[in-house]
Amino acid sequence: MFDGVVAYYLTGYTNWWLIAILLLIGFWGIVTQQNLLKKVMALNVMQVAVILFFLNAGQKAGTTLGVLRASEKVGDVSAYVNPLPHALMLTAIVVALAITGVALALLLRVYRSYGTLEEPEVFRRMQQQ
Amino acid sequence: MTAHLPILMAIIPLLVGMAAPLLVLLSAPLARGVVLLAALATLGCSAATLIRVLDAGRAWHYYLAGWPPPWGIEYVIDPLSGVMTTLVSFFALAALIYAGPYLEARRALEKGTFYALFLLTVGGLMGMCVTGDLFNLFVFLEICSLAAYALIAAGGRRSLVAALRYLIIGSVAASMYLLGIGYLYVMTGSLNMADVATLLPPLLDSPAGILAVVLIAAGLAIKVALFPLHGWLPDTYSYTPAPVLGFIAAVMTKVSAYALYRIFYFVAEAAGPVSATLEVLGWLAAAGILFGSIMAIAQRDFWRMLAYSSVGQVAYIILGLAIGNSLALIGAVLHIISHAVVKGLLFFIAGSIKWQTGTRRIADFAGLARQMPLTMGIFLVAAMSMIGVPPLIGFFGKWYLVLGSIEAGAWGFVAVLIISTLLTAVYFFRVIERVYELDKLRPEIEYGSEAQGLPSETSETAGRPLRVRPGTGGRLELPATMLVPVILLGVSVILLGIYNELLVTNVIQYALPWRLP
Structure with a gap:
């Protein structure tokens, strides 16, 4: 019963809707939040949504990881998930990590320079100098 | 060795960039020598590859680690990407030479970081130009963007905020591009550009195809700074150190425009959703040309004026892509070259003025022509090229664009295009007029001695008096390492203009997509 429900959600459209909502949450956060740290967090949410999109595209019901079984022939691709999106997303995760690292370093410098991370306040203090 | 030229031109900057911070600890002149040599080697690789491709008359396909596409990553050098890599590596070398005086007084750590980040940016841009793989393009886009964010942040307290905002906007753009690639991958099952190009046409006119095209267009349009997605550009350009800015302004937006050209004309056909998107981009570009030029007129700060001028000029390239006949595409590629050379040159000149006199306000430029005659002469050439005066390169890019739009009706x-030429003339003549205001020339006073009673006549004219930096000894108007790239680029503006027909017939006409209507 439980397996059936999981399989239904994993193979149906529900996943795609959830990913789309996650992407829009990230985008909404970047546009509306005034705190620069929250903007960076929203950016991460958006990147995670894109990563999940790729991973979801690589899924197939009733298959296993892309590691060759002793009993299987090489040519039998129907037994495996598509491993390429996983490989791509490893790279994309590293890229997202690097972006977060640079963003946090910049946030730290901004905070030390202006004493705040609220964007309007940062601009106000920039004007004063 | 020559068989591996396509990968060498991306790998050399990346590897030397990694090694540079360590080399600086050994000896700063050694590190500078190695970095300059690496930039020269990159330029050599690009030029040799371009010449070989033009001789052979067909694209050079290089398979990474011997894996044939679509399984492996493929680097493709055709005349178009050859032109782009040569342009990028040429500017990398010019900017590194120009950066000499800026770096002299810096600590070893700062020098090492600068070299590392700069070469990473160069490597990323080179990779974007040569790659034949859509996902690989994303990775290189992020390499060069990340290094560029850090380089921009080096310009002081104001540049920190500009860099952070650029980082957030730029990463959203990259995510959009990646999502668009995701849709293409789901539709075709391939990421190799040539492979996707053969699989895509029957699939493109579907909801997923439309989403993919729109997401890629939006992502790259942010990177190109196409109006109204240009918000990051003016602040970023205003606060970046001059050597970095000369490079970034010259090639970074152009390489993104190149990626858009590559994907919309070489991977996808200009039909269905692509031509609809191009039409929207075309009108945005037309609005951006006018907006950028008008905003440039309104600026008092020379750097900010050039930044808004970039918003307008980059839109010319997109306009050429939107019109999409062969004349307009030649115009777009020619404008990529001309705007890169001229805008890079103008930012180098702006940086030199700041270096020599400490000012960026146009009002303070009065009589600058007497203090820096050679630089200002080259500025005149660059400004004329930007406006579009015939024998210079800037004219021919616009000429082909105008011919293309007439042909398309x-x-x-x-x-x-015509109105914007007039507006460009307005904002450049405002500066030229100031610079050559010789009769109002005020006596130069020594650096840092403003407090000691100014001559009475200076108080009548607006702005601060010009300052002379001590130590130049009055021989050269600039340190030689800054003057050389400026002169080199100034000469190339004239030469490229005079020999533009050779450029078009021998190189650019082979840089057009094979599926033109």
Whole structure:
């Protein structure tokens, strides 16, 4: 019963809707939040949504990881998930990590320079100098 | 060795960039020598590859680690990407030479970081130009963007905020591009550009195809700074150190425009959703040309004026892509070259003025022509090229664009191009007038002695008096390492203009997509 429900959600459209909502949450956060740290967090949410999109595209019901079984022939691709999106997303995760690292370093410098991370306040203090 | 030229031109900057911070600890002149040599080697690789491709008359396909596409990553050098890599590596070398005086007084750590980040940016841009793989393009886009964010942040307290905002906007753009690639991958099952190009046409006119095209267009349009997605550009350009800015302004937006050209004309056909998207981009570009030029007129700060001018000029390239006949595409590629050379040169000149006199305000430029005659002469050439005066390269890019829009019957675009030329003339003549205001020239006073009673006549004219930096000894108007790239680029503006026909017939006409209507 439980397996059936999981399989239904994993193979149906529900996943795609959830990913789309996650992407829009990230985008909404970047546009509306005034705190620069929250903007960076929203950016991460958006990147995670894109990563999940790729991973979801690589899924197939009733298959296993892309590691060759002793009993299987090489040519039998129907037994495996598509491993390429996983490989791509490893790279994309590293890229997202690097972006977060640079963003946090910049946030730290901004905070030390202006004493705040609220964007309007940062601009106000920039004007004063 | 020559068989591996396509990968060498991306790998050399990346590897030397990694090694540079360590080399600086050994000896700063050694590190500078190695970095300059690496930039020269990159330029050599690009030029050799371009010449070989033009000789052979067909694209050079290089398979990474011997894996044939679509399984492996493929680097493709055709005349178009050859031109782009040569342009990028040439500017990398010019900017590194120009950066010499800026770096002299810096600590070893700062020098090492600068070299590392700069070469990473160069490597990323080179990779974007040569790659034949859509996902690989994303990775290189992020390499060069990340290094560029850090380089921009080096310009002081104001540049920190500009860099952070650029980082957030740029990463959203990259995510959009990646999502668009995701849709293409789901539709075709391939990421190799040539492979996707053969699989895509029957699939493109579907909801997923439309989403993919729109997401890629939006992502790259942010990177190109196409109006109204240009918000990051003016602040970023205003606060970046001059050597970095000369490079970034010259090539970074152009390489993104190149990626858009590559994907919309070489991977996807200009039909269905692509031509609809291009039409929207074309009108945005037309609006951006006018907006950028008008905003440039309104600026008092020379750097900010050039930044808004970039918003307008980059849109010319997109306009050329939107019109999409062979004349307009030649114009777009020619404008990529001309705007890169001229805008890079103008930012180098702006940086030199700041270096020599400490000012960026146009009002303070009065009589600058007497203090820096050679630099200002080259500025005049660059400004004329930007406006579009015939023997210079800037004219020919616009000329082909105008011819292309006449051929396409797009009279609205012809009007925009002509009006924008007038507006460009307005904002450059404002500066030229100031610079050559010789009769109002005030006596130069020594650096840092403003407090000691100014001559009475200076108080009548607006702005601060010009300052002379001590230590130049009055021989050269600039340190030699700054003067050389400026002169080199100034000469190339004239030479490229005079020999533009050779450029078009021998190189650019082979840089057009094979599926032109």
